[in-house]
Amino acid sequence: MFTHDTLQGRVALITGGGSGIGLEIATTYARLGASVMLAGRNEERLQAAAQSITQAGGAAAVCKTDVRNYDEVKHTIETTVDRFGSLDILVNNAAGNFICPTAGLTPNGWRTVIDIDLNGTFYGCHAAYPHLKASTHGGCIISIITMLGVSGWPGAAHAASAKAGILALSRTLAVEWGGDGIRVNTISPGPIGDTEGVKRMYIDSGLGELEEKKTALGRFGRKQDIANAAVYLASDLGAYVTGDNLIVDGGRWLKYVAQ
Numbered sequence: 001m002f003t004h005d006t007l008q009g010r011v012a013l014i015t016g017g018g019s020g021i022g023l024e025i026a027t028t029y030a031r032l033g034a035s036v037m038l039a040g041r042n043e044e045r046l047q048a049a050a051q052s053i054t055q056a057g058g059a060a061a062v063c064k065t066d067v068r069n070y071d072e073v074k075h076t077i078e079t080t081v082d083r084f085g086s087l088d089i090l091v092n093n094a095a096g097n098f099i100c101p102t103a104g105l106t107p108n109g110w111r112t113v114i115d116i117d118l119n120g121t122f123y124g125c126h127a128a129y130p131h132l133k134a135s136t137h138g139g140c141i142i143s144i145i146t147m148l149g150v151s152g153w154p155g156a157a158h159a160a161s162a163k164a165g166i167l168a169l170s171r172t173l174a175v176e177w178g179g180d181g182i183r184v185n186t187i188s189p190g191p192i193g194d195t196e197g198v199k200r201m202y203i204d205s206g207l208g209e210l211e212e213k214k215t216a217l218g219r220f221g222r223k224q225d226i227a228n229a230a231v232y233l234a235s236d237l238g239a240y241v242t243g244d245n246l247i248v249d250g251g252r253w254l255k256y257v258a259q
Helices: 020-031 043-055 070-084 107-133 157-176 196-203 208-213 223-234
Strands: 011-015 035-040 059-064 089-092 139-144 182-189 245-248
Touching: 011 020, 011 070, 011 107, 020 035, 020 043, 020 059, 020 089, 020 223, 035 043, 035 070, 043 059, 059 070, 070 107, 089 107, 107 139, 107 157, 107 182, 139 157, 139 223, 157 182, 182 223, 196 208, 223 245
Parallel strands: 011 035, 011 089, 035 059, 089 139, 139 182, 182 245
Antiparallel strands: none
């Protein structure tokens, strides 16, 4: 679909890059010519992910990072620049969530998800700014959110609020940083069938068929669908796109099927 040099010469940092959608984005970026830094809290998982990329001929490195800690995020960004010479693409993919009715949600539970999702995204954007501004390709920020952050998410008010905040932050930065040559966008995935989260929440619990019916296309998506969107936004193909929320959910946000 994309040429092998679509992202040639670019350097990308992907948080939550050791598994799932983050790893799929990193793997695809590397296959298309980018050097990738994988960040996350599980170093063993990160190392295995980077090894799979390098064995396939890509350039990858890892940096253990807790995105809730600004100093760690800043260190990871500086490590990326030291290792690969620049930073052109930041993918804010790290996320935390658990299902809990709001009346039973503790302040600590609320704070934990806000810290990972919203604060972690802000920390990444803030620390990456001078390097993205210096990018010869033009800087690019992509944050992974969900349309449930727009509609509301009963049982996950903390995650919905965090994702809505990321959307507002991204659109703000698109305007503030557009003159610096930095494009800022979000991607809203739908139910992605080959992720552990969808398998655990829907397929294993017998709700898979219902969730598929909630999409206009009547099926789950794939991690590669999200990676393809992330390539488009990071490449010259999306050079005039900023402040957008690219919805990749099979039309779920347009359709509702009662249980």
